Amino acid sequence: MTLFDSRMTTGGATSSNPHVFAVVLAGGKGERFWPLSTEAQPKAFLRLIGSESLLQATVRRVRLLLPWVQIVVVVEQKHGDLVREQLPELPVANLLLEPQGMDTAAAIGIASLHLERLDPEAVMIALPADHYVPDGEAFAAGVRRATELLASYSDWVVMFGIPPARPETGYGYLEVGEPLASPPGAFRVRRFLEKPDRQTAERLATDGYHYWNSGIFLWRNVAIQSLLARHMPEVWAGLCRIREAWGVQEALEREYSAFKKQSVDYGVLERMGEGVAMVRADFAWDDLGTWDALARVLPVDDDGNVIVGEVHLLDTTQSVIVSTGPRVATVGLSEMIVVASKDGVLVCPKERAQEVRKLAGGPR
The missing domain is CATH 3.90.550.10 (Spore Coat Polysaccharide Biosynthesis Protein SpsA; Chain A)
Incomplete structure (x- = not known):
């Protein structure tokens, strides 16, 4: 029924x-x-x-x-x-x-x-x-x-x-x-x-x-x-x-x-x-709670990076790099999150992604 x-x-x-x-x-x-x-x-x-x-x-x-x-x-x-x-x-x-x-x-x-x-x-x-x-x-x-x-x-x-x-x-x-x-x-x-x-x-x-x-x-x-x-x-x-x-x-x-x-x-x-x-549940599911979750649902490059927007990488691995505005370039990063938007820029280790909520409304 x-x-x-x-x-x-x-x-x-x-x-x-x-x-x-x-x-x-x-x-x-x-x-x-x-x-x-x-x-x-x-x-x-x-x-x-x-x-x-x-x-x-x-x-x-x-x-x-x-x-x-x-x-x-x-x-x-x-x-x-x-x-x-x-x-x-x-x-x-x-x-x-x-x-x-x-x-x-x-x-x-x-x-x-x-x-x-x-x-x-x-x-x-x-x-x-x-x-x-x-x-x-x-x-x-x-x-x-x-x-x-x-x-x-x-x-x-x-x-x-x-x-x-x-x-x-x-x-x-x-x-x-x-x-x-x-x-x-x-x-x-x-x-x-x-x-x-x-x-x-x-x-x-x-x-x-x-x-x-x-x-x-x-x-x-x-x-x-x-x-x-x-x-x-x-x-x-x-x-x-x-x-x-x-x-x-x-x-x-x-x-x-x-x-x-x-x-x-x-x-x-x-x-x-x-x-x-x-x-x-027999369906794939993700909370998408933090930036590092994007690596589970978006394609990654040969070095394990998620890249969104105008981004240029050198010696960067296992990172999430996102830009919705300015060009972002990284050198020598590993296991990092970098996000740039008109409202601010975030840089943090992936292992501390949960702590970003402490910055809600922007850093103080």
């Missing part, structure tokens, strides 16, 4: 279950991609790979499953024009503007209020706008498997777990328990582990019981509302006040100003104890 049928065209979904909606979360700041990712144009809106922005590529994958009327984008108000420019086909009512970014719990909560107005039986697929998934068809097949699982466990949360390709210290992990009867590759989630140290990550990557947390979730809309009410009662109370004054900007701004920034992972899922399932 699945929530989707299989009739498709190359132009996107022509027939799908009308109760399924995708909520694309475009509020990430992409601070570790400074100086290209800025307050004015965060990572999701950048064309880091090919001619599409990460947001456009995310929605293109979703369009293999759903028509435009069943796609919702949540973004900070100041970036609404960027979404309209990049996704002109998105229905105006399905662009939800947050007064300020308050992390995924608030964004998913506000999306749930919108979905309940569209369909009391809504099922939500929530996914970040800034991840790299090269095979859209494999992604669509994975979502269908997840909806099959949700059809059997209707009040559960279904997550996508990525088989670890390396001992990654920058990702969260899911520890799985016993397998579920159907579909293949489905498990109970036993616990969550956040960004382990190197030694722990090396163990998690090879023990067969741990998967990367992709940040892609599937749930019935009434189920996530119930979970928010149970585990984040203050946030849910604010959301209920927004619901009562739906469409009144002053009420939205007032309630958002009182929210605490918190992810739905920490605020809800890690507190559930049970009722969380995981489907093993």
Whole structure:
């Protein structure tokens, strides 16, 4: 059993279950991609790979499953024009503007209020706008498997777990328990582990019981509302006040100003104890969290370098060199990141790429 049928065209979904909606979360700041990712144009809106922005590529994958009327984008108000420019086909009512970014719990909560107005039986697929998934068809097949699982466990949360390709210290992990009867590759989630140290990550990557947390979730809309009410009662109370004054900007701004920034992972899922399932993702995936990630998804030269823009190298190896403006030349570098844009220049060792977020908004 699945929530989707299989009739498709190359132009996107022509027939799908009308109760399924995708909520694309475009509020990430992409601070570790400074100086290209800025307050004015965060990572999701950048064309880091090919001619599409990460947001456009995310929605293109979703369009293999759903028509435009069943796609919702949540973004900070100041970036609404960027979404309209990049996704002109998105229905105006399905662009939800947050007064300020308050992390995924608030964004998913506000999306749930919108979905309940569209369909009391809504099922939500929530996914970040800034991840790299090269095979859209494999992604669509994975979502269908997840909806099959949700059809059997209707009040559960279904997550996508990525088989670890390396001992990654920058990702969260899911520890799985016993397998579920159907579909293949489905498990109970036993616990969550956040960004382990190197030694722990090396163990998690090879023990067969741990998967990367992709940040892609599937749930019935009434189920996530119930979970928010149970585990984040203050946030849910604010959301209920927004619901009562739906469409009144002053009420939205007032309630958002009182929210605490918190992810739905920490605020809800890690507190559930049970009722969380995981489907093993059989598609390639990358968080693209730091500049050194480009070496995993873009071609490299004979010396292992990623080169973007007008760049000239001499005796430079295993480095990421990017320019969106001035000509950049390097001599004698190894395992380095160099990024030049109109907003600044970054130079750092690849092993310290995670620390770039400390420079968010530019060096001080």
